[in-house]
Amino acid sequence: MSNSRSDGSSGRTDPLRPSDHADAAAPAADGITQPALGVVGWLRWAWRQLTSMRTALVLLLMLAVAAIPGSIVPQRSADPNGVSQFRVDNPDLFPILDGMQLFDVYTSAWFSAIYILLFISLIGCVIPRTKHHWQALRARPPRTPVRLARLDDHAEVVVPVAAGDDAVVAAGRAVDLAQAQLKRAGYRVERYDRGDVASVSAERGYLRETGNLVFHGALVGVLIAVGIGGGLTYTGQTVITEGSSFVNSPGLGYTSFNPGRFVDTGALPPYTVTLDSFDVTYTPLGEQGQGQAGDFAAHVTVQEPGEQPEEGSIRVNHPLGVAGERLYLMGNGYAPSITVRNPDGEVVYREDVEFLPQDANMTSLGVVKVPDGLAQQVGLVGFFYPSAANLATGAISSAFGDLLNPLLTLDVYVGDLGIDDGTPRNVYALDTGDMTQLTGRAIDVDSIELAPGQTSDLPDGLGTITFEDATQQGAPEAVKRYVSLSVHRDVGAPWVLGFAVLALAGLLAALFVPRRRMWVKATPTGGALHIEYAGLARGEDPAIATAVAQLAREHGEALAGAGAGAGAGAGAGAGAGAGADREGRPGDPASETPPKVD
Amino acid sequence: MPDTGLSLDDISKLLVWTAVAIYTLAFMAYAIDLARRSDQAAKMKDVATARTLVGVASGGRSQTIDEVRAEEADAQTQLEAGLGSRRRYLWARIGTSLTVLGFLFHVGGDVLRGIAAERVPWSNMYEFALTGTMLIVAVYLVVLFRYDLRFLGSFVTGLTIVLLGGAILAYYVEVVPLADPLKSVWLVIHVFVASLATAFLALAFALSVLQLMQSRRERLAIAALDADEGDKPRRQGPRFLRTLPSADALESLAYRFTIIGFIFWTFTLIAGSIWANDAWGRYWGFDTKEVWTFVVWVLYAGYIHARATRGWRGTRSAWLSIVGFSAVMFNFTIVNQFFKGLHVYSGLN
Numbered sequence A: 001m002s003n004s005r006s007d008g009s010s011g012r013t014d015p016l017r018p019s020d021h022a023d024a025a026a027p028a029a030d031g032i033t034q035p036a037l038g039v040v041g042w043l044r045w046a047w048r049q050l051t052s053m054r055t056a057l058v059l060l061l062m063l064a065v066a067a068i069p070g071s072i073v074p075q076r077s078a079d080p081n082g083v084s085q086f087r088v089d090n091p092d093l094f095p096i097l098d099g100m101q102l103f104d105v106y107t108s109a110w111f112s113a114i115y116i117l118l119f120i121s122l123i124g125c126v127i128p129r130t131k132h133h134w135q136a137l138r139a140r141p142p143r144t145p146v147r148l149a150r151l152d153d154h155a156e157v158v159v160p161v162a163a164g165d166d167a168v169v170a171a172g173r174a175v176d177l178a179q180a181q182l183k184r185a186g187y188r189v190e191r192y193d194r195g196d197v198a199s200v201s202a203e204r205g206y207l208r209e210t211g212n213l214v215f216h217g218a219l220v221g222v223l224i225a226v227g228i229g230g231g232l233t234y235t236g237q238t239v240i241t242e243g244s245s246f247v248n249s250p251g252l253g254y255t256s257f258n259p260g261r262f263v264d265t266g267a268l269p270p271y272t273v274t275l276d277s278f279d280v281t282y283t284p285l286g287e288q289g290q291g292q293a294g295d296f297a298a299h300v301t302v303q304e305p306g307e308q309p310e311e312g313s314i315r316v317n318h319p320l321g322v323a324g325e326r327l328y329l330m331g332n333g334y335a336p337s338i339t340v341r342n343p344d345g346e347v348v349y350r351e352d353v354e355f356l357p358q359d360a361n362m363t364s365l366g367v368v369k370v371p372d373g374l375a376q377q378v379g380l381v382g383f384f385y386p387s388a389a390n391l392a393t394g395a396i397s398s399a400f401g402d403l404l405n406p407l408l409t410l411d412v413y414v415g416d417l418g419i420d421d422g423t424p425r426n427v428y429a430l431d432t433g434d435m436t437q438l439t440g441r442a443i444d445v446d447s448i449e450l451a452p453g454q455t456s457d458l459p460d461g462l463g464t465i466t467f468e469d470a471t472q473q474g475a476p477e478a479v480k481r482y483v484s485l486s487v488h489r490d491v492g493a494p495w496v497l498g499f500a501v502l503a504l505a506g507l508l509a510a511l512f513v514p515r516r517r518m519w520v521k522a523t524p525t526g527g528a529l530h531i532e533y534a535g536l537a538r539g540e541d542p543a544i545a546t547a548v549a550q551l552a553r554e555h556g557e558a559l560a561g562a563g564a565g566a567g568a569g570a571g572a573g574a575g576a577g578a579g580a581d582r583e584g585r586p587g588d589p590a591s592e593t594p595p596k597v598d
Numbered sequence B: 001m002p003d004t005g006l007s008l009d010d011i012s013k014l015l016v017w018t019a020v021a022i023y024t025l026a027f028m029a030y031a032i033d034l035a036r037r038s039d040q041a042a043k044m045k046d047v048a049t050a051r052t053l054v055g056v057a058s059g060g061r062s063q064t065i066d067e068v069r070a071e072e073a074d075a076q077t078q079l080e081a082g083l084g085s086r087r088r089y090l091w092a093r094i095g096t097s098l099t100v101l102g103f104l105f106h107v108g109g110d111v112l113r114g115i116a117a118e119r120v121p122w123s124n125m126y127e128f129a130l131t132g133t134m135l136i137v138a139v140y141l142v143v144l145f146r147y148d149l150r151f152l153g154s155f156v157t158g159l160t161i162v163l164l165g166g167a168i169l170a171y172y173v174e175v176v177p178l179a180d181p182l183k184s185v186w187l188v189i190h191v192f193v194a195s196l197a198t199a200f201l202a203l204a205f206a207l208s209v210l211q212l213m214q215s216r217r218e219r220l221a222i223a224a225l226d227a228d229e230g231d232k233p234r235r236q237g238p239r240f241l242r243t244l245p246s247a248d249a250l251e252s253l254a255y256r257f258t259i260i261g262f263i264f265w266t267f268t269l270i271a272g273s274i275w276a277n278d279a280w281g282r283y284w285g286f287d288t289k290e291v292w293t294f295v296v297w298v299l300y301a302g303y304i305h306a307r308a309t310r311g312w313r314g315t316r317s318a319w320l321s322i323v324g325f326s327a328v329m330f331n332f333t334i335v336n337q338f339f340k341g342l343h344v345y346s347g348l349n
C-alpha cells in the first residue's frame, strides 16, 4: 500500500507542486521566522500563500459552504416568484437578507470573491507547474540511486554466471533485457552504467501530471466559457395560441426577453412560428396515474424569410432548433375565445384569452379587460374548467385535464381598469381596487357560467358575452390551447461542454495513471550477478509493489529464456525479503516468492 | 393486468421486503462476526504462526504500539488476500452468504418493478432508493473479490436496511406513467451513474469512519508508551479494530473508492447539465438539486486536495469524506423532499 508519503526515502522535493503539497519536503524550521520583507517580499509572500495547496483547499471548502444558502433562500434567478412571496411573508427579514445579497447568492460579491480568488490561485498554481512539466517531459529519467535497497518496493536476486562467461558482459546483457522489457511496458528508459555495474532507470506516467494540468486548465476554460457565453446568450418567453404566430423579434413577439450584455437585440434571425396544434394525452380515468398529462407536443410551422415553410414539433426534452436558436416547450393551457358585444350587438372585444393553469386538472384562472365600447370599463375574472364537476360544497372544480365538460365562470367588475394612465399592468391580473363587483359569491350574485357556444347577458344591461366554440373557426377542439415557449440562444454552451469533457478526461488520467520510476541494476559479484529491482511511486499508486514483483518475475523469465549468462542457477535472492519495508508487506508477492530463475 | 390477485408490482414489493428481512439477518451475522473476530483472529494466529503476540488475547489491557502495528500488518495481509486464502471467519461467511441471497431477492424486486413500470426502475424516490441500495450491495459484493472488506458488511447491510426499509415505508408510490421531463435517455444514464457514485462514496465513508477509529487506537497506544503503568489509557475502541488494517491503509483504500466515486459524480454533473439543457433550456441554473450536487462535488474535490496537502492528510481528510457523504445523503433525502426546485421527481405529494 504505497502512497506518496513513503517516498520520503528518496529525500526528494517535487518542484512541480506547491510547497505545502504532501510530497514536498517539510519547510525548514527557520523558514518560519520571517525576515524583514520589503514590499516585493510581501507581495511574493502573499502570492505564495494564495497559490498554496492549503489556500486552495480552504477556498474550495468555502465555496461549498457559500453555495448552500442559495438552496435555502429563493433565488431571483431560479425562482423570482419565490422571492416575491418571501418578501410578502417576511417583510422585516427581507431587506436584511437582500442587503446580504442572499437572493442573488451566485452573483453576490462574496460568492464571486471566493471563486475568483480560487481561480486566481488555480492559475497561479497551474502555470508554474505547466512550465516544470514541460521541462520534465523532455528530461531523461534520473540517475539510478546508489542504494536501491533503501526503497520501499524492492527485490533482489543472485544469478550465477555461466562458466566461461564474462560477468561484466553478462551484467550488461541482463540490463539490456530489462531495458527492453521496461520500454515495452511504456517506460521512458535511460542507461546509467558505471564501471562494472550496469543499470537502467525508467520512468512512466507523465500523463498523470498532464491530466492534472489539463483538468485544472479545463476548469478555467469552463469558467471563461460560462462567463463569455453568458454575455452572448439571450432567452425570451412567448405564448402562442393554436392558429396564431410568433415573430422572433424582441419588440414584437416576446412577453419577456433577457439578453446578455453583448447581445445585439436588433439582429435576431427573423422568422415566424405558427402553432398548428398542441397535442397532449391524459392517462384515462380508472388507470394507474389517472388524469396525468403527458406526451406534450406543439406542432408548429416555421417560416424563415425566403424559404419554404417547414413543419416541426417541440416536445419536452426535445427543443426545436431554428436558425441557431432553440425553442423549448415550457408550459401549456387553455385559451377560451371570448367575444363581448355592446347592447347593440356590436363586437367590442374578441380574443383568445390565455388562462393560467392552477392545478393538475387544469382548473385555470383568467382575466378579461374590456376598456372601451361599453357603458363602463368592464373587467372579468374567472375560472375555466376543462372537465367541470360540482364538489360537495357546491363549488366547481375540474376533475380531469382534458376537455370533457368545458365550463367558464366569470365575475364581472365595473369601474376603472387602471390602464388609461399608461402604467403597465399585468395582463393576467385584475386590480379591483377601483372597481365594483357585480357578480360572484362575495356579493351573493350568481357568476356567469358558460359552456362553449353559449352567450350570456352581462349585468346592468352592459351587453353580452359569448364563449365561442372554437371548432366554428376551424380549431380542432371547442377550446383552443396555447403553449408557452422559451427561445434560447447560447453560443457558450458547446464550449462549456467541451471543456467539461476535457476536464473529465484529464481527471481520469490524473487519478488513475500511475506515475512511477523503476530501476534495474546488475552488479557482478564473483561468479554471479546481483540483480536489484526497485520502484518508486510518485503520487498515489496502490499497485507499485505488484509492479516491482512483476518486473522481477518477467525479467527472471527473460533471463532464463535467453540463457543470458545465467546458468541453471536458481540462486534466488537471499535479500528479496528486504522488499518488505517498514510498513510490512508480508502478503506482497515480491517478498514471499522470490523471482524464480530456473 | 388480469386479475391474478397479485400484480407484478405487488410481487416486486414482496421480494423487496424479503430482501430486507434477509439483509437484517446478514446484518446480525456480520455484527456477531465483529464482536467475535478479534478473539478468533488472535487464536488462529497463535496456531498458525510461531510468532507470538504476547498478551494480545487478554482483555482489558491496553496494547503497545508494536502490538498494534503487528496486528495491523497481519490485517493488511488479510485485506489483500485472495479469495481462497482468507481467514475463515464463520459469521462473516454466513453474513456474506445471506447478503448474496438478499441481493438476489433485491435484484428480483428491482427488475420486476422495472417490468411492471415498463421503464428503468429509477424514476422516483422509491425506485431510486431501490436501485441505489442494490448498487451499494452490488459494489460491495464485487469489491469482495478483490479485497476482504467483510468488516464493512454490517455497515453495508445496515445502511441498505435503513434506506430500503425507509423507502418502502415512506417513499413507496404505485407505478404511474413517466412524467414528460423524465422521458429521456439521460434519466437512464444520469441517475444510474449517480447511484453508482453513491455506492462507492458510501464504502469510502465507512472506511473513513473506521480510519478515524483506528487512528484513535494508534494514538492511544502511542500515548500508552509514555504513560505510567497505572494511568495507561484502558480503552482503545472496539476490539474488532484489532483485525483491521492500519489507519494509513484504511485511508488509502477510502481514497481509492472516493476517486472512483468522484469520477462518476463528475460524470453525473456533466450528464445532468446536458439533460437540463434539453429539458429546461439552460445547462445550469442553480436549482436546489444542482446546488447540492455541486456542493458535494466541491467537497470531494476538497477531500482529494486535503489528501495531497501537508497537515490535512489523515484525520482531517477523513472528516471531509464523512462530511461529503453526509451531503450526498442529505441531497437524496432532505433536498428531494423538502427543498423547492425543478427536480420534482420524488413522486410524492
Ligand code: HEM
Pocket: A017, A018, A021, A050, A051, A052, A053, A056, A060, A118, A119, A121, A122, A123, A125, A126, A211, A212, A213, A215, A216, A219, A506, A507, A510, A511, A539, B301, B304, B305, B308
Ligand atoms: C476550482 C478549483 C479546483 C478544483 C475543483 C480542483 C480539483 C482537483 C481535483 C479533483 C484533483 C484531483 C485530480 C488530480 O490529481 O488532478 C486536484 C488535484 C490537485 N490540485 Fe486542484 N482543484 C482546484 C484548484 C486548485 C488550486 C487552486 C491548486 C493550487 C494551489 C490546485 C492544486 C492541485 C494539486 C497540486 C493537485 C494534485 C494533488 C495530488 O498530488 O494528488 N488545485 N484538484
